[in-house]
Structures are given as structure tokens and as C-alpha cells.
Amino acid sequence: MITAAMSGAVEPLDVSGATPRPETELSPLPFERVYERHAGPVYRFSLSQMGDATTAEDVASDTFAAALVAYDRVRPEEAGLRPWLFRIARHEAIDHRRRIGRARRFLDRQWFRPEAEHVEDAALLRAELREVIAAMSRLSRRDRQLLGLRLAAGLSFAEIGSVTGLREASARVATHRALKRLRGLVAPPDPMESPHD
Numbered sequence: 001m002i003t004a005a006m007s008g009a010v011e012p013l014d015v016s017g018a019t020p021r022p023e024t025e026l027s028p029l030p031f032e033r034v035y036e037r038h039a040g041p042v043y044r045f046s047l048s049q050m051g052d053a054t055t056a057e058d059v060a061s062d063t064f065a066a067a068l069v070a071y072d073r074v075r076p077e078e079a080g081l082r083p084w085l086f087r088i089a090r091h092e093a094i095d096h097r098r099r100i101g102r103a104r105r106f107l108d109r110q111w112f113r114p115e116a117e118h119v120e121d122a123a124l125l126r127a128e129l130r131e132v133i134a135a136m137s138r139l140s141r142r143d144r145q146l147l148g149l150r151l152a153a154g155l156s157f158a159e160i161g162s163v164t165g166l167r168e169a170s171a172r173v174a175t176h177r178a179l180k181r182l183r184g185l186v187a188p189p190d191p192m193e194s195p196h197d
Contacts, residue, residue, distance in 0.1 A: 028075050031068055038082065039064070042089050049093040059096050063089040135185035143178035150175050 029037075042063055047056035066088050076084045136144055149160045161171035 028071070029078060029081070031071050034067070034071070034081065034085070035064055038085055041082075042085060045086065045089055046093060049090075050096065055096065055100075059089065059092050062092045062096070066092065132182070132186055135182055138185055139178065139181060142174075143181060146171070146175045146178045147182060150179075 039060070043056060043060040046059040046063070047053065050056045050059055063085070067085055070088075074084065136147065139147070145164070146160065149163060150157075157172040157175065158168045160166070160175060161168045164171060166174065
């Protein structure tokens with residue numbers, strides 16, 4: 001690059017014969033343009049991964065929300081934009097499947113069995129689930145958090161300890177005590193039953 005000082009121009013000249021890129025091309029596309037160009041493909045990818053339109057919309061929305069947050073920091077070049085965006089979409093789809101899987105496992109393990117063969121069984125299970133949810137609302141915030149991390153999120157006791165600032169053993173004991181309190185609210189002890197039976 002040489003400067004055409006003799007002509008009074010201050011723009012650099014490219015002696016290779018290529019047209020200089022305007023300053024605006026050096027900065028990334030405005031995010032609105034990224035969305036306009038890639039919303040359709042990201043949605044279709046999400047639909048191919050999730051299998052239903054509503055969930056695909058959620059995943060695509062989460063993808064663009066995460067991309068927007070990181071866009072100014074990452075400043076992807078246009079050539080690397082699609083791979084970057086689809087890595088985010090892939091991770092969002094995986095995370096969404098994990099969240100759905102945890103919720104299903106939680107419901108399957110605890111109170112709701114979608115494969116119930118009889119309407120009466122399904123109704124009974126839903127009633128039990130409502131009872132448990134109502135009982136959880138009567139627990140302390142800490143107990144609800146511990147049970148939520150263990151049962152709904154499927155975290156290990158070590159992970160619960162990391163989230164709450166407890167040691168693993170303390171998280172295990174506190175979670176078991178919270179579960180015992182929940183059981184006491186759902187099925188209070190029978191006053192006619194001896195504690196030593």
C-alpha cells in the first residue's frame with residue numbers, strides 16, 4: 001500500500017490492482033442483517049433436530065438470543081458467520097433436548113407415567129402430582145431449591161454442592177432431609193401407627 005500524497009488523497013492505494021474495501025465492509029454485518037439472512041435456515045435446522053414446529057421456534061429463538069449477546073464480543077467475519085451461528089444452534093438443540101429429557105425423567109421417576117393404560121390411573125397420577133407440587137410450595141426456599149436441583153434438574157450431590165456452596169456430603173444430607181419433609185407433607189404420618197413398627 002502506498003499513499004497518493006502527491007494528489008492530495010489520503011486513502012491508501014492498493015498497488016495490486018484490487019479495489020480497496022470501504023471501511024463499512026471491515027466491520028461485521030449489523031445483527032439485524034444476520035437475522036434476516038439466517039433465520040430461515042436456523043429454523044429449518046432446529047425443526048430437523050427437534051421434530052416439531054413449536055420446539056423448533058423456541059430453539060431458533062434461543063439461538064439468536066445467544067448469538068446477539070455474543071455478537072459484538074466475537075465479531076465473526078462474514079465467511080465464518082454461518083458455522084458460528086450453527087454451532088450455537090446445535091448447542092441450543094442439545095441443551096433443549098437435555099432439559100426436556102430431565103423433565104420427562106423427573107416425571108417418569110416420581111409421579112406421572114404417560115404410558116398409563118387406564119384413564120383412572122392417569123387421573124390418579126395427575127392428582128398425586130398436583131398434591132406434590134402443592135406440598136413443595138409449603139417447603140422453604142432452600143428445600144425447594146435442593147429438591148429442584150436433584151429431582152427436576154437431575155444434578156448429582158457434588159453438582160448441587162457446587163451450585164449451593166455446600167460440600168457434597170452436606171448437599172446429600174440436606175437434600176435427603178428436604179425429601180423427607182416433602183414426604184411428610186404429602187403423606188403425613190398416621191397418628192395410630194407406632195413409630196417402631
